[in-house]
Amino acid sequence: MRHTWKLTLSRMRLAMRNRAFLFFSLIMPLAFLFVAMGIFARGLVNATSYILGPVLALTVMGSFWGLSIQLVIFREQGILRRFRLAPIGPGAMLASSILSNYFLTLPTVIIEFALARWFFHLQSWGNLWAVLALVTLGTVTFAALGLTVASVTNTMQETQIINNLIWTVFLFLSGATVPLPRLPSWIQKLALFLPPTYLVEGLQRALTERDITLWDLRTELLALAGGTIFSFWVSQQLFRWEPEQKVSRRAKVWAASTIVPFILLGVWEYSHGPLLRNSKSAFDTLREAQPSPDRTR
Amino acid sequence: MSPAIIQVDNLTKRYGDVQALSGVSFEVQEGEVFGLLGPNGAGKTSTVEILEGLRNADSGRVSVCGLNPEQESNSLKHEIGAALQSTALPEKMRVLEALTLFSRFYKRRRNPDELLKRFGLEEKRNAFYSHLSGGQKQRLALAMALVNDPRVLFFDEPTAGLDPQVRHEIYDVIEELRREKKTLLLTTHYIEEAERLCDRVAIIDHGKVIAIGSPRELKQRSGDTTRIEVRLARPAAEQALRQLEGVADCRVVDGNYVLHSARPPQTIVALVKYLEAGGNELASLEMATPSLEDVFLELTGRRLRD
Numbered sequence: 001m002r003h004t005w006k007l008t009l010s011r012m013r014l015a016m017r018n019r020a021f022l023f024f025s026l027i028m029p030l031a032f033l034f035v036a037m038g039i040f041a042r043g044l045v046n047a048t049s050y051i052l053g054p055v056l057a058l059t060v061m062g063s064f065w066g067l068s069i070q071l072v073i074f075r076e077q078g079i080l081r082r083f084r085l086a087p088i089g090p091g092a093m094l095a096s097s098i099l100s101n102y103f104l105t106l107p108t109v110i111i112e113f114a115l116a117r118w119f120f121h122l123q124s125w126g127n128l129w130a131v132l133a134l135v136t137l138g139t140v141t142f143a144a145l146g147l148t149v150a151s152v153t154n155t156m157q158e159t160q161i162i163n164n165l166i167w168t169v170f171l172f173l174s175g176a177t178v179p180l181p182r183l184p185s186w187i188q189k190l191a192l193f194l195p196p197t198y199l200v201e202g203l204q205r206a207l208t209e210r211d212i213t214l215w216d217l218r219t220e221l222l223a224l225a226g227g228t229i230f231s232f233w234v235s236q237q238l239f240r241w242e243p244e245q246k247v248s249r250r251a252k253v254w255a256a257s258t259i260v261p262f263i264l265l266g267v268w269e270y271s272h273g274p275l276l277r278n279s280k281s282a283f284d285t286l287r288e289a290q291p292s293p294d295r296t297r
Numbered sequence: 298m299s300p301a302i303i304q305v306d307n308l309t310k311r312y313g314d315v316q317a318l319s320g321v322s323f324e325v326q327e328g329e330v331f332g333l334l335g336p337n338g339a340g341k342t343s344t345v346e347i348l349e350g351l352r353n354a355d356s357g358r359v360s361v362c363g364l365n366p367e368q369e370s371n372s373l374k375h376e377i378g379a380a381l382q383s384t385a386l387p388e389k390m391r392v393l394e395a396l397t398l399f400s401r402f403y404k405r406r407r408n409p410d411e412l413l414k415r416f417g418l419e420e421k422r423n424a425f426y427s428h429l430s431g432g433q434k435q436r437l438a439l440a441m442a443l444v445n446d447p448r449v450l451f452f453d454e455p456t457a458g459l460d461p462q463v464r465h466e467i468y469d470v471i472e473e474l475r476r477e478k479k480t481l482l483l484t485t486h487y488i489e490e491a492e493r494l495c496d497r498v499a500i501i502d503h504g505k506v507i508a509i510g511s512p513r514e515l516k517q518r519s520g521d522t523t524r525i526e527v528r529l530a531r532p533a534a535e536q537a538l539r540q541l542e543g544v545a546d547c548r549v550v551d552g553n554y555v556l557h558s559a560r561p562p563q564t565i566v567a568l569v570k571y572l573e574a575g576g577n578e579l580a581s582l583e584m585a586t587p588s589l590e591d592v593f594l595e596l597t598g599r600r601l602r603d
Contacts, residue, residue: 006401010394017389078385082441084351085381086402087374242351 003088007096008103015104024066026108029059033112037120046208046285048120052112053204053282054176056131059108060138061170061196063101065163068146071097072159075150080241090239094232098143105139126207130217134206137224138199144231145195145258151238152247152255175200180276181283188276193259193266198223201275204282219265219273226261234258300363302327302449302480303348308357310343310504317343319504320357325497327448328478330471332495334485334589336601340504341484342382345453348482349379362448375404378447382454384438388427392418392437395426396444403445416440416470432463439470450474452483456490468493486601488589500593507596515592522546522557524585525564529554530578533571541567550600557587557595 015021033055041047074080083093116122125131149166153159171177173187174196180188191197202220205212214221238251269275301324310318318340325331333341346352347359350366350373359366362376386395396409413419416436421429429437435455442450455471456464464487471494474481485491491498492512500508500515508515522545533554539547543560558564561584572579593601 003402006398010390010398013394014387014389074387078381078383079387081351081381082384082386085349085374085379086399087371088402089371 004092004095004099007088007092008099011096011100012103015100021066021104024062025059025104026111029055029062029108029112030115032058033115034119037116041120046123048116048122049124049126049207050204050282050285052116052122053207054200055112055116056109056135056203057138057176057196057200058171059105059112060135060199061142061176063098063105063139063143064146064149064167064170066146067097067101067143068150068153068159068163069156071147071150072153072156075240075243076155078243084241090236090241094144094147094235094239097147098140098232101143102136102139106135109135124207124210126210127212127214130206130212130214131203133214133221134199134202134217134224137221137228138203141195141199141224141227141231144228144235147235148231148238148255148258151235151240152252154243154247170194170196175204175279179283180279189270192269192273192275193262195223195227195259195262197275198262198265201279201282205278208282208285219269219275223262223265226265227258230261231258299327301325302362303331303482304358304360305344305348306358308344308347308359309355310340310347310352311355317504318347318354318357321501321504321506322357323499323506323509325480325482327480329496330475330481330483330494332483332485332491332498333501334488334491334495334498334593334601335501336486336599339501341486341501342453343504344501345379345451345482345484349377349451350374375445376447377449377451378442378445379451380435380438380442380453380455382457384434384441386426386437388425390426391423392426392429393422395437396440399441400444405446407444407446409444412440412443415473417466432459432466435459435463435467436470439467448480450479450481452481454484454486456485456487464490488601491589498589500589500596502593502597508592512589515589516587518592518595522559522587523561524587524591525556525558525561525568526550526583526585527554527556527568528552528580528582529572530580533575533577537571538568541571543567546595548594548598550594550598555591555594557591 036051036055037048041051149162150159153162174191174194176196180191180201183191198220202217206217234254234257238254303325306322308318308321321340321344333344335341343352347354348361348366350370353367361373364373364376366373393409393413396412400406400409413422416439418433418436418440421433439452439455456467459467471481475494483494495512497509497511498515499506535547535549538544538554538556541564543558543564544556545559546557548555556564569579590601
């Protein structure tokens, strides 16, 4: 645990010196906040809470990209090899990667909240504990999913191709960019099997429903917690220090299996779950949105 | 005599169709600087990486500090220090940060500032890794190998690709470690390095140890002979050259004739006479006392750098 913490601090320092990291983790999410709010929530006070959900979700989901690319670069350049000589294991390497990313994502989330409040008249904070829980579990889940991809890819190019495919699905079929109730019915059903759906929908509810409790969000929190544990375990099992270590077919099957908890949950949601209904209720708050004080004046 | 700190017995390793190691055996005593000398692809790095616990052997027995690198890898890492053939660190990691971070992973640790001083990196303490020269990166790699004050050090090709000046700086560092009685196993394909730095050398080729001993002992294999390397205008019969006065051995290497002679002046006179008689000419002639290169040549019929 001590090694994990030392590595976490070191990785945070390295990330802060990386311009690409600062751009993708801070500048881009904030730019997206302004664009999304400017287009969809302009003058609509209630809409700010609703739009803030997917904005925060996208910030959190960014962990998927950053960590997988970093792990592959470290492996390709032989940096992991040097760490392997020290008495530290894959668990410490992966956990430090996830923790450092989490601590660096939190400030962006806080800034987004603050900007939503000051610039876009966010009236209610929603349930902040629920937001924190979802952001925490979401960051770890998407980081672990990214690390799982990196465990079965060999080069940057290969990682980017696979990440792009998964990212496109996550981005456009989960409600992260287009509200779920606006998507065709078959896509809504497909979304039930995707990890980001639970994050986006959970954050939207936590931000728009004033009296919502953690218990009300148990499905979303359990989905992300399950995803976190399973993805982290798989990425730890498949961790490779050396670029020349071959990826077995079995490893690829294990990596693909990280989606299993979401498939099971999707099947349950499809037959019994309230996710799509809840998503529609949250979306209705957008329709009921009143013009902001600035506009009525 | 205490048991050897490194014991390697009948080690084998295969990568696909390539047999990298075919029964490598040797022992290293505590406080000894031991060299694995051989051409690229001889199996030096595979051997070292098995000893470091980075690779598993297919068969054979290995012990380092009384520990099995395959089964007791974590305990072993506290006892050894290693500089890989090519060490890489994150570009934006500072020199002092690297030493401090790695030292914190170990039970025993040395003061990073002291290591910076020792390896001449004091001025670069706050420099990013990406801003270091090749020599500075290598010195940092060696310094990092010492952060845990290890009992055994492994340096894999510590001077490969470095310019002669930096190479000699590294030699000085290794000689200092030798004076401190550190156990060091280094791999190299530089004759000079093995002769200058090692107490004992194992010559390795095609995954086999073909000779082992101190540089002096190994050179004595060539007898008290002098190496005479000649290039002729036209080819000559090897057998005829072997018959010349004083010649103990003759081989053709890269189109040159390498003669080992116990009486060099007589051999040269006889050679000139022989060439004149045959209408042949001497294009070049070099004389040297035998080196480990000659031992390798004698054992394999090839030069070390081939």
